[in-house]
Amino acid sequence: DFRGALEEVKPAFGVAEDMFKECVRNGIVEWSPAVQRILDDGKLLVEQVRNSPRTPLVSVLLEGPRGVGKTALAATIAIKSNYPFVKLIAPELYVGMSESAKCNAITKVFDDAYKSPVACILIDNIERLLEYVPIGPRFSNNVLQTLMVLINRVPSHERRLLILATTSQRMVMNDMGMLDVFNTVLSVPLMTTVDHVFKGLSNLDLFDDEMSNVVRRSLIESPMQVSIGVKSLFMLAEMARQDEDNKMENFLLMFREECMKGLGQI
Amino acid sequence: DFRGALEEVKPAFGVAEDMFKECVRNGIVEWSPAVQRILDDGKLLVEQVRNSPRTPLVSVLLEGPRGVGKTALAATIAIKSNYPFVKLIAPELYVGMSESAKCNAITKVFDDAYKSPVACILIDNIERLLEYVPIGPRFSNNVLQTLMVLINRVPSHERRLLILATTSQRMVMNDMGMLDVFNTVLSVPLMTTVDHVFKGLSNLDLFDDEMSNVVRRSLIESPMQVSIGVKSLFMLAEMARQDEDNKMENFLLMFREECMKGLGQI
Amino acid sequence: DFRGALEEVKPAFGVAEDMFKECVRNGIVEWSPAVQRILDDGKLLVEQVRNSPRTPLVSVLLEGPRGVGKTALAATIAIKSNYPFVKLIAPELYVGMSESAKCNAITKVFDDAYKSPVACILIDNIERLLEYVPIGPRFSNNVLQTLMVLINRVPSHERRLLILATTSQRMVMNDMGMLDVFNTVLSVPLMTTVDHVFKGLSNLDLFDDEMSNVVRRSLIESPMQVSIGVKSLFMLAEMARQDEDNKMENFLLMFREECMKGLGQI
Amino acid sequence: DFRGALEEVKPAFGVAEDMFKECVRNGIVEWSPAVQRILDDGKLLVEQVRNSPRTPLVSVLLEGPRGVGKTALAATIAIKSNYPFVKLIAPELYVGMSESAKCNAITKVFDDAYKSPVACILIDNIERLLEYVPIGPRFSNNVLQTLMVLINRVPSHERRLLILATTSQRMVMNDMGMLDVFNTVLSVPLMTTVDHVFKGLSNLDLFDDEMSNVVRRSLIESPMQVSIGVKSLFMLAEMARQDEDNKMENFLLMFREECMKGLGQI
Amino acid sequence: DFRGALEEVKPAFGVAEDMFKECVRNGIVEWSPAVQRILDDGKLLVEQVRNSPRTPLVSVLLEGPRGVGKTALAATIAIKSNYPFVKLIAPELYVGMSESAKCNAITKVFDDAYKSPVACILIDNIERLLEYVPIGPRFSNNVLQTLMVLINRVPSHERRLLILATTSQRMVMNDMGMLDVFNTVLSVPLMTTVDHVFKGLSNLDLFDDEMSNVVRRSLIESPMQVSIGVKSLFMLAEMARQDEDNKMENFLLMFREECMKGLGQI
Amino acid sequence: DFRGALEEVKPAFGVAEDMFKECVRNGIVEWSPAVQRILDDGKLLVEQVRNSPRTPLVSVLLEGPRGVGKTALAATIAIKSNYPFVKLIAPELYVGMSESAKCNAITKVFDDAYKSPVACILIDNIERLLEYVPIGPRFSNNVLQTLMVLINRVPSHERRLLILATTSQRMVMNDMGMLDVFNTVLSVPLMTTVDHVFKGLSNLDLFDDEMSNVVRRSLIESPMQVSIGVKSLFMLAEMARQDEDNKMENFLLMFREECMKGLGQI
Ligand SMILES: Nc1ncnc2c1ncn2[C@@H]1O[C@H](COP(=O)(O)OP(=O)(O)OP(=O)(O)O)[C@@H](O)[C@H]1O
Ligand SMILES: Nc1ncnc2c1ncn2[C@@H]1O[C@H](COP(=O)(O)OP(=O)(O)OP(=O)(O)O)[C@@H](O)[C@H]1O
Ligand SMILES: Nc1ncnc2c1ncn2[C@@H]1O[C@H](COP(=O)(O)OP(=O)(O)OP(=O)(O)O)[C@@H](O)[C@H]1O
Ligand SMILES: Nc1ncnc2c1ncn2[C@@H]1O[C@H](COP(=O)(O)OP(=O)(O)OP(=O)(O)O)[C@@H](O)[C@H]1O
Ligand SMILES: Nc1ncnc2c1ncn2[C@@H]1O[C@H](COP(=O)(O)OP(=O)(O)OP(=O)(O)O)[C@@H](O)[C@H]1O
Ligand SMILES: Nc1ncnc2c1ncn2[C@@H]1O[C@H](COP(=O)(O)OP(=O)(O)OP(=O)(O)O)[C@@H](O)[C@H]1O
Ligand SMILES: [Mg+2]
Ligand SMILES: [Mg+2]
Ligand SMILES: [Mg+2]
Ligand SMILES: [Mg+2]
Ligand SMILES: [Mg+2]
Ligand SMILES: [Mg+2]
Known part of the structure; x- marks a missing residue:
């Protein structure tokens, strides 16, 4: 189980354990088989990145309405990966930064990841990172373009990278061409019964x-x-x-x- | 009663009593039972933040037409909370500041609040803080995004935070995705009889x-x-x-x- | 009569008599009873600010087509107030200033006014202060927001303030949400007979x-x-x-x- | 006649004779009585500014299609005024200036004019001064607002000012609210027979x-x-x-x- | 013939022969009488600028679809003019310059031209100089306005100037008001048989x-x-x-x- | 075959072999005759640039949906050219650069290429280089214009240049006028059987x-x-x-x- 998983993780360097723990403050309750299915799909991707020589880079988007547990599930997959490098990119970390400072900070996380033989980056709440607002609409094209290029950039020198991301704005991501950038998409459902x-x-x-x-x-x-x-x-x-x-x-x-x-x- | 409440408050630090008093210059007249209901709802939220381990952060929006008493009611709830830290974020305080200076000032209030075991922040007149104008429409996306992230950011280290906010532009808040950010919404009514x-x-x-x-x-x-x-x-x-x-x-x-x-x- | 009024005024400090006189270069001719009515309404507001403890701030907008005498009438009310502090905010005074310099200059006038026990500020030709142009439309949102906040800001420490303003763009003011900011509106008519x-x-x-x-x-x-x-x-x-x-x-x-x-x- | 007029002019200071002469390179041919009528109207305005105590500021716009002789006619009126101060504001003089530099230069001309007991300023080709382009449309609101305020600003200390301006974009001027700023408009016609x-x-x-x-x-x-x-x-x-x-x-x-x-x- | 013409040219100063030669890399093939007609029209304009006292400035636009030979024909007219000053303004020369640096560079060419008793400037590919793109549409209004003023500015002190320009965007030029700025327009045709x-x-x-x-x-x-x-x-x-x-x-x-x-x- | 080709290449200077190899990480599988046809067309263009005195500059765009192998095919053509100078311009190389820094870096690659008697530049993923996003749409007009001018600029001094480019946004390129800039276009197909x-x-x-x-x-x-x-x-x-x-x-x-x-x- 998840709580157990948290205890086992003892990566050599780079995992910001605390921040990931806070993402799962109230645990993972299995209110539907869909919950485990998402965690299983995540596990397969974790293995693919570790093993497949043809796909050193895999990116996955967890999407769903607000409050369905996207961040908690993505964080759980990241922690359970047991990769030596696991890092969070989240809007809370960049409050008050200029667009370009934010882009630099994000790029820095990727550059650090490339130094680990295998790494996982969790990009939380993309629309907020982009400072998206439906009126206009407006958003930081700087951050968007930086993310699109970084999510697509294959690490060199046999390094391997798994990118997890979350959004509650699937349509917007699609309109921006951001959906195409991901290799696969997992949908996190609402409770309906x-x-x-x-x-x-x-x-x-x-x-x-x-x-x-x-x-x-x-x-x-x-x-x-x-x-x-x-x-x-x-x-x-x-x-x-x-x-x-x-x-x-x-x-x-x-x-x-x-x-x-x-x-x-x- | 409210006037009494004002006298009792003797917080250890951080309460800007004067500014809150000015928000309730003409007292709270109970012209309808709805007035007391709003104060009661506010009290429950005050208690939840103080007590519930699962929800260290609660945010509530008081919305209604211009001049119905939103600010006076929110200020009353804040003062009556008796929290050691109670602070106001209001457009009057930031006249003439650049967007980024304003964002920094707002962030500072939150950072200060995180230092108190339990704190209350009153964000008054959001649309004016955002420099919203219906023609365009235009507004400071900087301030909007800063607020959206801050209102959503769970304080770490067991700190607890109640966020009260007021607006007379519910539809605009909704269109901006700002309404979703609040855990609950209280509507302040007009006099109709x-x-x-x-x-x-x-x-x-x-x-x-x-x-x-x-x-x-x-x-x-x-x-x-x-x-x-x-x-x-x-x-x-x-x-x-x-x-x-x-x-x-x-x-x-x-x-x-x-x-x-x-x-x-x- | 008005000319007489001008002579009597001997305020302790702060009245820029010359500039106000120039606003009424050709006197006030009473071509209709409406003229006196506006001056009377102005007088009541002058008294309310001086006396009522509940409304230390009152704001009034004189609106009407171009050239109907809005500025001359507002200036007359201001001069006749006999307040110790009477000041003009007009586009002519800010030619060539940047938006933020203009905002600072305007804020300065208000800050000065708060130092007088009772003060009157005349904001002339709001649309021009805002650099409004119907194509677009474009205007300085900086100046607009500064004005909206200042016109709404209740002076502290028992100070009292009457704000007079003029515009020939009532509809635009309404669309900007600027009309709501004023406590009352006086319409200056065209000659029609x-x-x-x-x-x-x-x-x-x-x-x-x-x-x-x-x-x-x-x-x-x-x-x-x-x-x-x-x-x-x-x-x-x-x-x-x-x-x-x-x-x-x-x-x-x-x-x-x-x-x-x-x-x-x- | 005009050529004669040019010779007679011997103003005490401030008239840039050369530049005005170049505006009338090919003389004024009286191809229609309308030509003289415009010059006569100009003359009356020249006299009004010189004489009427109630209107120390008069502004007139010469408008018409491209190439009808607007600049030549306005220059002729200005030169014939025999005012001690006659100055040209034209787009050619401000090539490569930033918007604000241009605004300052224009303001400078007015400030100089206020020093002369009676002065005439010719603002040539307003739409080009504004950097107007119909696509968008775009234009310098800075320059527009500066002009609108300056054209409306009554000189103090008994100074007198006649403002002549030309445009081939009457409709655009109207849409911008620029037409209203002028006291009167003279239309320069095309040849039609x-x-x-x-x-x-x-x-x-x-x-x-x-x-x-x-x-x-x-x-x-x-x-x-x-x-x-x-x-x-x-x-x-x-x-x-x-x-x-x-x-x-x-x-x-x-x-x-x-x-x-x-x-x-x- | 043209090749011969190139050899004869031996201007005292200012002709950038090389750059003009490269514009006509593959010669001028007379695939239709229209080709010679354009060269003849160009020659008349060259003579008019040299001779007519009433028109010291003449501007002509060569327009037509992409790849019809506009640049080669304009360059041929310029070289054959045998003027002592012939200069090229082309987008390739300004790659990477800021808008204002570009404007300055363009203005410099004109200022140099005014020093020659008679000069020719070839402004190649106006739409690219303007950084025009149909999406939006967007373009540098700075460069546009600079060109519009410079193309219209009559050189003083008896100097004479012929301006040749090329574009493949006639409609866009018209919409921008750029077409009106030219005294005459020559259309370069496609091959149609x-x-x-x-x-x-x-x-x-x-x-x-x-x-x-x-x-x-x-x-x-x-x-x-x-x-x-x-x-x-x-x-x-x-x-x-x-x-x-x-x-x-x-x-x-x-x-x-x-x-x-x-x-x-x- | 391609793998062989990679080994043979031993250019005197300038080829970034590694980066090109990474573009073809998984080889070129001939899943359809169309694959070889594109490589053959590329070869003819390589020869034209090497040989034809009339066309020292040739530009070709490889377009097709995402993931069809555009980059791998273009890289293969570039490597097989055996030109002494082969260089990549790709969005990954410019992450976090400002628009103007990016323009300078791109211009630098072209300037370097002009120093080689014959050179090849591969501009990968134009829409991403332009920071294109369909919402708006937005893109860097700076980069667009720089590319349009550079792709069109004929190298002087008998230098020769082949430009290969890739895009998955043919329509957008067309709307921007970017398609016209290329001498020819090769379409890379999807698998359909x-x-x-x-x-x-x-x-x-x-x-x-x-x-x-x-x-x-x-x-x-x-x-x-x-x-x-x-x-x-x-x-x-x-x-x-x-x-x-x-x-x-x-x-x-x-x-x-x-x-x-x-x-x-x-
Ligand atoms: N099955 C579950 N899946 C996800 N989260 C769960 C589950 N069971 C319990 N939780 C708890 O529910 C909360 C889910 O919140 P989380 O922030 O992950 O939602 P979210 O979809 O990311 O919200 P938002 O749209 O605001 O970003 C967490 O506190 C988590 O511990
Ligand atoms: N029942 C009541 N509820 C709220 N305010 C009351 C009540 N009774 C009296 N008041 C007085 O009415 C005034 C309410 O003004 P307040 O500024 O709170 O309104 P608001 O809705 O915030 O206005 P705005 O839309 O302009 O922000 C205060 O002076 C307050 O003291
Ligand atoms: N009854 C009157 N009301 C107002 N102004 C009068 C009256 N009688 C005479 N005047 C004179 O008429 C002029 C009115 O001009 P004023 O600038 O006040 O008009 P306005 O409406 O402010 O114009 P604008 O729309 O251009 O700002 C002044 O010179 C004033 O002295
Ligand atoms: N009756 C006339 N009215 C005006 N100009 C005349 C007349 N007769 C001859 N001219 C000559 O015609 C020319 C008119 O050009 P002018 O620049 O004044 O036109 P414009 O309308 O200002 O053009 P644009 O629209 O380009 O600004 C001048 O050279 C002038 O000497
Ligand atoms: N009759 C002709 N007219 C023009 N160019 C010719 C003619 N005959 C041969 N040429 C050659 O054709 C080429 C014409 O290219 P040019 O760059 O002038 O076209 P363009 O219309 O300016 O193209 P673009 O629209 O791309 O600017 C030149 O190399 C020129 O030497
Ligand atoms: N016939 C082929 N053509 C192209 N690529 C092939 C072929 N066979 C195998 N491949 C491999 O397929 C992958 C093609 O990926 P490539 O990045 O070139 O696609 P792309 O169209 O540029 O994608 P994108 O639209 O994301 O830029 C490469 O790894 C390449 O080695
Ligand atoms: Mg989340
Ligand atoms: Mg309020
Ligand atoms: Mg007025
Ligand atoms: Mg003119
Ligand atoms: Mg050309
Ligand atoms: Mg590719």
Whole structure:
């Protein structure tokens, strides 16, 4: 399991363990077989990079709506790779940098990676790295072009590199020609059944059994389409928990709102 | 009550009490139960941030038309939190700064907040911070991106942070993808009944009882939809007060105009 | 009367009397009761700022077509306020400044005003200050945002501030969200009757009585809509005066053209 | 007459006689009474500025298609004014300057003018000064705004200023709000009759009498609308002159083409 | 003939003979009477500038599709002028320069020209000088405005200047207002008949007589519209020549493709 | 054959052999006669540049969808040219450079090439060099213009230059006017038959004979249009290889997806 994986990792150099751990703060709950499938696909790519002489560079994009766990899953694959070099490129690291400083910092991570016989880079939240905003639209073409070239640049001298990236803007990536740059794409799904939701809640200690039954029945009976990400579910649960007296009502209210938002009905 | 709350607050460091007091210059009049509801919701979020280990970061947006009291309510929640660190980010503080200086100043507030075990930041009037103007539209993507990343950045080392923000441009925030960044949204309403209006006026000493009755009747009889914010109501009352002889007429005239403006009929 | 008012003013400091006098070079002719009404409304606002503890900041926009006398009326209100600090912000003062220098200069005026217990600032010709041009449209968002924040910023420490502003682009101000920033709006009208015109001409010594009758009859008989600003009327009168022999013909010709231009018929 | 006028001018200081002379290289031929009318109107404005106490600033725009003689006429009015200060602002003088350098240079001319009791500034070819290009459209808003403010700025200390300007882009000036800035507009016409053309050619010694008759008849008989500027006519005449053998044919050919171009038929 | 002309030229100073020679690397083949007509028109303009006192400045634009020989023809006119100063302004000379450096370099050429009693400047490939690209469209307005002013600026002190320019973007030049700036326009045509093509090929030694007949017949019989520039024809001929065995087939294939491309059918 | 060619090359100076070798990491598999045809066409152009006195400069564009082998084919032509100077211009070489630094670096390569009697420059992936992105669209007009001028600039002093370039954005190149700049265009095709695919896979040792038959049959029977580039095929093969147990299924799945993507059906 994942928590175990974290403990085993003892890379010679370069892994920023802490930052990756924070990406998986609330663990990986297997609320659907799709979760394990993504981790398995990741493992195959990890092996391909390590072994295939014809493809020293492989790039994969994890895409899906906000809050479905893209970052946590990508971080898990990266940590489990056990590569000696694993590094994060994320918007939080570059707050306040100019476009060109950001490009330099990103390029530096790649240059460092090329020094390791086999390396993994996780590029988190591409649209935010690009400073993308739908109005306009605007984004940093500098950062975009730098990423497009770097993601495509085959390391020389027999070095090997796995690139993991996450985005919640698949269409935008496609329009930018960024999707083509990746060798493969993994889609991280939303929870869509009541069962998903309760598997997701199982470790949170939010409702006792009786409450669980009431809530479950209410969800099943309501004519609403379930559509929520695991991260949002955790947030709702914690919010509901604050008002002990109205926990179920509040949870159901916020849950319905979140699903409608997810379905574009609000 | 609020005035009392202000007195009690004696945080160890970091609270800019004066600036928050000025945000609530004319107190909080409970012209509708919705007012208390918003304060209560705020209190729950204050508790969640203090207590829940799974959600060390919670962000909430107070949105509503101009002059409904968003800033005063957010400031009240912040002060009542009794957190040791409470800070304001507002456009008035950054007049004449370049985009990047502004980004740095904002980032600095967050960096300071991360040093407190639990902190609250109030980001007032986001659209003005972004230098948003509907023609174009134009805005500082620098500031937008900085805010989006900061509002999403989970503090490390067990620190906890509550982010309150206000806007009168919900649609714009949505179009920018800024709405998604917040964990929850509270809507501050306009006054929509004659009763709201008179509860709002009650402490102002504008009309004597007889006048009140005349005005009230006139409002009830007119076929006009009431639609006004508490801040605008206070301004009208003070304007009307200047011309003692025509107080009622002037008030009614300006009140009708304001409501029509609010309803987009002017 | 106004000329008298000018003489009385003896403020302790800060009033740039000369510049305000130049704004009213040709006096205030009362060609319609609307003229006095605007001056009266201005007077009430002057009193409100001086007296009301709840509204230490009041802002008013004088809007109307080009040449109707907006600047002269606003300047008159400002001078008659007898406030110890009265200052002008006008595009002529900032020719050739960079956007940011202009913003600094404007901010400086406000900062100075906050030092006076009660102050008045006249922001003349906002669209020109913003370097607005309808093609694009283009304008300085820097200056716009600076103005929006400053016009909204409540002075601290019990200081009081009246902001007067003028524009001939009401719609543009509305589209920019600038109209909402003002607490109230006063509309300065065009002359629309032959009577207005002759009241306007009365002090100019342009026509003798006989000529006046001829011109008046000609205007009344023509099927043309009167639509002209007091400033434009004065310019026409002076142009016509140059060619003594064709004074009436030239005046009528130019007058008609001006009215048609005002009505968008040319 | 004009040539005479040039000789008489002996201003105390500031008149750049040479540059103005070059604007009227080929004299002013009176091919239509409209030519004198424009010069007369100019003269009245010259007198108004000199005399009227109410209008110390008058601005006039000479507009018309390319090559109709706008610059030559404006220069003639300026020279004939006999003002002690007459200065040219023209795009040729600012080649290779940055926008802000250009703005400074233009402002300098005005500041110099304010030092003369009465002055005249000729702003030639506004659209080129603005670096206007219809694609986009693009132009220097810096220069535009500087001009708009300067053309509107009333000189203080009893100084008097006449501003003459030329443009072949009336519609563009209107769209920019530049037309409104001028107190009056004079339209310089194209030649539209065969008679205009022959009056225009009279001093050029291009055709002998017989040839003239042939060409005139050919023009009258052709079903073509005459539409040509005096400057273009002079150029055609000189081109035709080079090929003595085919003078008439070439002239007629080029003349027709020019007219069609003028009418938008090519 | 042209080659002879090149030898004769021995100007006192300023002619960059080499660069002009390279523009006419493959001579001027008279594949149509139109070729000589353009050279003749050029000669008349050369004489007009030398002689006419009324037109010290004449500007002419050679326009036509890509590869029709515009540059070679303009260079031939310039060399044959025998003026003491003949200079080239071409995009190749300014590679890597900033916009303003380019403007300065161009202005320098004109300033040098004004020092010669009579001078000729060839501005080659205006659209490339402007860095024009149809997407957007984008171009250097700096360079455009500099050219527009310089092409229109009459040299003072009795100096004389002929300006030749080339473009393959007539419509774009028109949209930019650049076409109006020239006194006259010469259109360089494409080859449109089989005869043109064979006259064009005559000196190239590509096909023997028998082959020529086969190719000619094939061209005449095919239902295709001939439409090719002399420069492209030369390139095709050289390409075809490389594969001796398939010369005719390859030539015909490429020729057809080129014609279709020219006609917008590919 | 190609591998042999690589060994033979022993140029006196300037060939960056390593970088070119990396472009052909997986050799050139002749999966269709079209492959050899492109190499042959390249050879003829190599000879033309070496020999024809009339065309010292020839430029050719290899265009086709992503991953069809454009770069590998262009590199092969360049290496086989045996020219003493062969150089690569590719986006990977300029990561993080400013636009103008990039332009300078590119210009430097051309200037170096002009020093060799005969030289070859390979400009790889033009759209990425231009930092092209379809949203907007945006691109570096600086780099575009520099390339357009350099690709067109005939070397002086009898030097000879072959320019090879690659793009997967033919339409964009056309819209930019970049296509016209090349003397000829070679189109590199996708694999479109099952036969192409199996010729492409032949050296990879992916499937044994039995598996091959199963896969082939499955492909033939499926109603899907084959449409894949050789580079993508290699990547799929290596991915499938990782999961020995599901090799065929995975290959078929990914192959279908890739074809659909290529056909715009995903
Ligand atoms: N099966 C799971 N997959 C992913 N995350 C999980 C899972 N189970 C629990 N989690 C927890 O849910 C959270 C997922 O948040 P994460 O930041 O990865 O989402 P995201 O899709 O990247 O969100 P965003 O769109 O905001 O970037 C993490 O705290 C993680 O520990
Ligand atoms: N119930 C109430 N809620 C909010 N404000 C109130 C209330 N009662 C009285 N007030 C007073 O009304 C004013 C509200 O103004 P505030 O600046 O908060 O409005 P706002 O919605 O933020 O306006 P803007 O849209 O301009 O930012 C304050 O002076 C506050 O003291
Ligand atoms: N009743 C009046 N109201 C205003 N101005 C008057 C009046 N009577 C006479 N005037 C004179 O008319 C002129 C008005 O010009 P003013 O510059 O104020 O107009 P404006 O509307 O500001 O013009 P613009 O639109 O160009 O800014 C002044 O010279 C003023 O002295
Ligand atoms: N009646 C006339 N009016 C104006 N110019 C005349 C007249 N008669 C002769 N000319 C000559 O014709 C020429 C007019 O050219 P001018 O540059 O003034 O035209 P323009 O309209 O300013 O052209 P452009 O549109 O290019 O600026 C001058 O050389 C002038 O001497
Ligand atoms: N009659 C002719 N006219 C022009 N050029 C000719 C003629 N006959 C032969 N040539 C040769 O053809 C070539 C014409 O190329 P040139 O560069 O002048 O064309 P262009 O129209 O300027 O092309 P581009 O549109 O690319 O600028 C030159 O090498 C020239 O020597
Ligand atoms: N017939 C072939 N043609 C081209 N490349 C081949 C061929 N056979 C095998 N290859 C191999 O296929 C790969 C082709 O990749 P290449 O980078 O040239 O494609 P590309 O079209 O340039 O891709 P991109 O569109 O991403 O630039 C190389 O590794 C090359 O060695
Ligand atoms: Mg994420
Ligand atoms: Mg507020
Ligand atoms: Mg005004
Ligand atoms: Mg002119
Ligand atoms: Mg050319
Ligand atoms: Mg490639």
